[in-house]
Amino acid sequence: MVNFNGTILSQSDSKLNTENRGYKYGDALFETLKVVNGKIFFWEDHYFRLMASMRILRMDIPMNFTMEFLESEILKTLEANDLLHASARVRINVDRGEGGKYLPSDSAQVHFNIGAEPHDNPFYTIDAKANCVVDLYKDYFVAPGLLSGLKSNNKAINVIGSIYAKENDLDNCLILNTDKSVIEALNGNLFLMKDGKIKTPPLEEGCLKGVMRKQILELLAKDVNVVVEEASISPFELQKADELFITNVVKGIIPVTNYRKKAYNSDFAQSLVNKLNAKLRLLS
Structure with a gap:
C-alpha cells in the first residue's frame, strides 16, 4: 500500500501519470527514512532538509506541509502496511505535479507519495564478516x-x-x-x-x-x-x-x-x- 497525497492506495491503483514532472524532468525530491516502532530516526533533520531543498528548487511549499502533518502521513502509511510496530524503510517523494515543459505551468501543484517496506535491523550493526x-x-x-x-x-x-x-x-x-x-x-x-x-x-x-x-x-x-x-x-x-x-x-x-x-x-x-x-x- 502506498500513500498518494494522503490517500492510501494499492500498488495497482497508484499508477503514476505520465505527465508527472518528477517522471518527465526529474522535478522531484525524496527522503529515505528509517522508522522503528513508529519512531522516525532523525525526523527533524530530514524534514528541514526536505523543506530547504524544496526552496532551492523554487517549489511552492503547501501550507499544510508541517512536520506534524508529514509525520502523521508517514505513520498512516506504515499502519496500512502493518509496519507501525516493526522496523521499516520509508521513502517520501515530493514532486511538482503535472503541467508545463521545463517551465512549470501555473496550475502545477506540489504532490507527495510515501512508500514503506520492511527493514531487518531496528538498530545499527556492523557485520564483521561482511565485505565492502x-x-x-x-x-x-x-x-x-x-x-x-x-x-x-x-x-x-x-x-x-x-x-x-x-x-x-x-x-x-x-x-x-x-x-x-x-x-x-x-x-x-x-x-x-x-x-x-x-x-x-x-x-x-x-x-x-x-x-x-x-x-x-x-x-x-x-x-x-x-x-x-x-x-x-x-x-x-x-x-x-x-x-x-x-x-x-x-x-x-x-x-x-x-x-x-x-x-x-x-x-x-x-x-x-x-x-x-x-x-x-x-x-x-
Whole structure:
C-alpha cells in the first residue's frame, strides 16, 4: 500500500501519470527514512532538509506541509502496511505535479507519495564478516555546487555507477567531482581516518548533505581524542588511510574493507556505531 497525497492506495491503483514532472524532468525530491516502532530516526533533520531543498528548487511549499502533518502521513502509511510496530524503510517523494515543459505551468501543484517496506535491523550493526570492496567510479564526475547536494530524483551517476560496480564485482564505488576529489560513495557520505584524524569532504565540493553525516559529525565533535576536518580527499589518500567508512540513515555505518590492494580494519567504525545506538536509545 502506498500513500498518494494522503490517500492510501494499492500498488495497482497508484499508477503514476505520465505527465508527472518528477517522471518527465526529474522535478522531484525524496527522503529515505528509517522508522522503528513508529519512531522516525532523525525526523527533524530530514524534514528541514526536505523543506530547504524544496526552496532551492523554487517549489511552492503547501501550507499544510508541517512536520506534524508529514509525520502523521508517514505513520498512516506504515499502519496500512502493518509496519507501525516493526522496523521499516520509508521513502517520501515530493514532486511538482503535472503541467508545463521545463517551465512549470501555473496550475502545477506540489504532490507527495510515501512508500514503506520492511527493514531487518531496528538498530545499527556492523557485520564483521561482511565485505565492502570499493573502487573509484571515473566514467562521469559531479560538478561541485548546491544542486549536487540535493536528494533529488536526478541520480543518473548513482544508477550507472551501481551498474558499473555490479559488472566489476564491487560492493560500492567512490564518486569524484570535476576537481577529481573523492566526495562520496554511491549510496552515502564518506569518512576517512588516518592516525586518529577524521576527514570528510565539505558540502561545497558536491557531496550529499547527509542526515547521517550530520549525526556522525556531532558525535565526533564530542570526542576529545579525535581531530575532525571537513576537507578535500584526494584519491591518493585512500590507500594511506587506516579506515574508510560510508554513512547513510538506513544502514548507519558501512566500513570499507578493501580498496584495490589496500585492506582496512573497522575498529573505529564499530565504536561509532555503539555511540550512535546509545544516542538513539536516549532519543527513544
